[in-house]
Amino acid sequence: MMATLRARAHDVGTRIGRTGYLLGAICVIICTVMLLPLVMSVLASVKPTQESAASPPTYYPHGLSLDSYERLWSYQQGLPTYLMNSFGTAMLTILITLALTVPAAYALARFPIPGKEVLFVILLLALIVPYQAMLTPMFLMFAKLKLTNTLLGLAILHTAIQFPFSLYILRNSFASVPRELDEAAAMDGATSWQVLVRVFVPSAVPAIVTVALFAFIMSWNEFLGALVMMSHSSRFTLPLILATARTETSLGGTDWGMLQSGITISIVPCVLVYLLLQRYYVSGLMSGAVK
Amino acid sequence: MKRRTRNRLVGLAYLAPALAFVGAFTVYPVGQMAWMSLNSWSLLTPPRYIGFANYKRAFEDDQFWTSFVFTLEYTAIITPILIIGGYLLALLTASNSPLRRFTRTVVFIPVVIGLGVSSLLWYWLFSADFGLVNRTLSDLGLISQPVLWLGEDANRSNLAIIASVVWKVMGFGMILFVGAIQAIPHEINEASMVDGATPRQRVTRVVLPLTLRTVLLVTLVSVIGSLLAFDQFYIMTAGQPQNQTATSVFYVYLNSFPYLKLGYGAALSMILAGTILAFTVVQLFLSRRSHA
Numbered sequence: 389m390m391a392t393l394r395a396r397a398h399d400v401g402t403r404i405g406r407t408g409y410l411l412g413a414i415c416v417i418i419c420t421v422m423l424l425p426l427v428m429s430v431l432a433s434v435k436p437t438q439e440s441a442a443s444p445p446t447y448y449p450h451g452l453s454l455d456s457y458e459r460l461w462s463y464q465q466g467l468p469t470y471l472m473n474s475f476g477t478a479m480l481t482i483l484i485t486l487a488l489t490v491p492a493a494y495a496l497a498r499f500p501i502p503g504k505e506v507l508f509v510i511l512l513l514a515l516i517v518p519y520q521a522m523l524t525p526m527f528l529m530f531a532k533l534k535l536t537n538t539l540l541g542l543a544i545l546h547t548a549i550q551f552p553f554s555l556y557i558l559r560n561s562f563a564s565v566p567r568e569l570d571e572a573a574a575m576d577g578a579t580s581w582q583v584l585v586r587v588f589v590p591s592a593v594p595a596i597v598t599v600a601l602f603a604f605i606m607s608w609n610e611f612l613g614a615l616v617m618m619s620h621s622s623r624f625t626l627p628l629i630l631a632t633a634r635t636e637t638s639l640g641g642t643d644w645g646m647l648q649s650g651i652t653i654s655i656v657p658c659v660l661v662y663l664l665l666q667r668y669y670v671s672g673l674m675s676g677a678v679k
Numbered sequence: 680m681k682r683r684t685r686n687r688l689v690g691l692a693y694l695a696p697a698l699a700f701v702g703a704f705t706v707y708p709v710g711q712m713a714w715m716s717l718n719s720w721s722l723l724t725p726p727r728y729i730g731f732a733n734y735k736r737a738f739e740d741d742q743f744w745t746s747f748v749f750t751l752e753y754t755a756i757i758t759p760i761l762i763i764g765g766y767l768l769a770l771l772t773a774s775n776s777p778l779r780r781f782t783r784t785v786v787f788i789p790v791v792i793g794l795g796v797s798s799l800l801w802y803w804l805f806s807a808d809f810g811l812v813n814r815t816l817s818d819l820g821l822i823s824q825p826v827l828w829l830g831e832d833a834n835r836s837n838l839a840i841i842a843s844v845v846w847k848v849m850g851f852g853m854i855l856f857v858g859a860i861q862a863i864p865h866e867i868n869e870a871s872m873v874d875g876a877t878p879r880q881r882v883t884r885v886v887l888p889l890t891l892r893t894v895l896l897v898t899l900v901s902v903i904g905s906l907l908a909f910d911q912f913y914i915m916t917a918g919q920p921q922n923q924t925a926t927s928v929f930y931v932y933l934n935s936f937p938y939l940k941l942g943y944g945a946a947l948s949m950i951l952a953g954t955i956l957a958f959t960v961v962q963l964f965l966s967r968r969s970h971a
Contacts, residue, residue, distance in 0.1 A: 411771065412778055414771065415771065415772070415778050415779065415781075415782040416778075418768070418771075418782055418785075418786065419781065419782055419785045419786075422785050422786050422788065422789065422846070423785060423788075425800055425801070425804060425846065426788070426789075426800075428804070428811055429800050429803070432803070441809075442809075443808040443809050444808070444809075444813070444814045444817070445809050445810065445811055445814055447811065447814070487696070488696050488697045488700050489697065491693040491694070491696065491697070492693065492694050492696070492697035492698075494693055495690045495691070495692075495693035495694040496694070498690070499686055499687065499689060499690020499691075499693065499694075500683060500686055500687055500690065501687060501690045501691055501694060502687065507694065507698065510698075510701065510706065511697060511698070511701050513701065513705050513706060513709070514701075514705045516955075516956055516959055517705070517709055517952050517955075517956075518903070518907050518951070518952065518955055520907050520909065520928045520931070520948075520951070521712070521928075521931070521948040521949070521951050521952040521955075522705070522708045522709065522712060522948070523931075523932075523935065523948075524712060524715065524931070524935040524941055524944045524945050524948055525707075525708040525709075525711035525712045525715060525945065526704070526708050527935070527936075528711070528715075528941065529707070529708065529711070544704060545704075547700070547704075548700075548701075548704040548705055551697075551700070551701065551705070555697070580689050580693075584693075605791055608793065609792065609793025609794065609795065609796065610793075611793065611794065611795035611909075611910045611913075612909050612910065612913075612928070612932070615913075615932075616932070616935075616936060626796075627793055627795035627796055630795075630796065630799055631795060631799065631913075631914055634799060634802060634914065642806075642809075644803055644806075644809050647799060647803060648800075648803065650799075651796055651799055651800050654792070654793060654796045655792045655796060658791045658792050658793070659788055659791065659792065661791075662787075662788065662791040663784075666784065669791070670854055670858075673851075673854060673855065674855065674858050
């Protein structure tokens, strides 16, 4: 506590002293602790087969090998299937989310719709009813509609989860577009659709990127909904097949090396997307979580 | 006048797909869930109306209470760690020096990876015979034989899982707190310095009060997330020992899917949704008051 209090003193003041170095050292320690589990997992994924099954485990690989990745590549239906399931679901989620929320946000931001406030609240209903509680009726409905075990079905569920956040972000972004812009376009004879495509969408690119980014990360990572909706292992997403691999592998016990290679592959897209689009991520979090 | 009517129709047309989607995939399931909870409903037999019997059964069900109390315990332990830890990290890294920025980025990385995947990672780290936690502890001479972290004892499992989740989500609160701290106007900081406030006073009398709304909102998000915990327990303990670490969501899942007691599962879902709603209302009320 004292250390962090001194941090403020240091930040606001100009004096550079021992506290400055101490706080720098604390930062370095924190970074090390946070990165260590990830680094260890990646290192474990490149251990040779025998070493990855060693007990007690080695800290770092004594030889390099991609055996674990090869075993994952051909595990059950094969890694490409699971990658495509995860990726396909995430892309469908982004598409459906944007197709629904962009026009809806436009309507809410610009059109005189009767009962607009009430409709907005209904559209945000999923904010107060957690999807974890709705899976039972969702599953029944999806079973009737033949949407279980389909990527489309899972993408619909993921869209329902992500819908309120996306609508909220886009409506705020559209509402801040200056009215003169769309009024001028309308004067020039543009239809409402042209106004949406030529005025609103270009001025809301950051919000659209934010919505797509969050939809991707949520869908790529989501576990419980996929567990409920997908029962055929050929339809499993990456987290599901890895959870299966935790207990069932060809080696008898858990194939720890293969598990680590799967974890590494699941993590890479999220971390890359985050590092590339950090600005959008943080601003989305600010406006989404703290209204 | 005519144009206004036309505008309304056009607006409704843009809104219609979203309304239809939310109607079908959010509003209808909520109604269906309420209706199912009043029925004896399995996939094998036709539904039969039984009034509130499912709710009555829940309150007499020992496992329901075990799950409920365990989830509350988990939430009560993890929330203060996440909020206080996140706030201290924010105080440490709020200034924009390169090292602080870098620390923020690093602390936030686990937030963007999946909870399921991070749970698998920690399942390995905490594994008794193959995990690095036991290897490290034994190299340091702190333990003489492998500790069974997961699945043997409910409290020990809970602590191991809490450690993994703290690693995974601490950055979430930190980033939001940093945003709130940076939003404090410079004049206020300067004024408090001119008045000779000590660093401790500046934190307790200036920074903390001005960011209290964010603290409450992050607490809300965090508590709700913890009450809905599932992935980490499903993956790391599978509810063991004897379903003592099966959280509320886990118990809903068990009843609805492996057991196919859909009516009972729906009643448990309703109770869960009601609990979450109560927390949401209380905390929204608190955050609004602190804002005024």
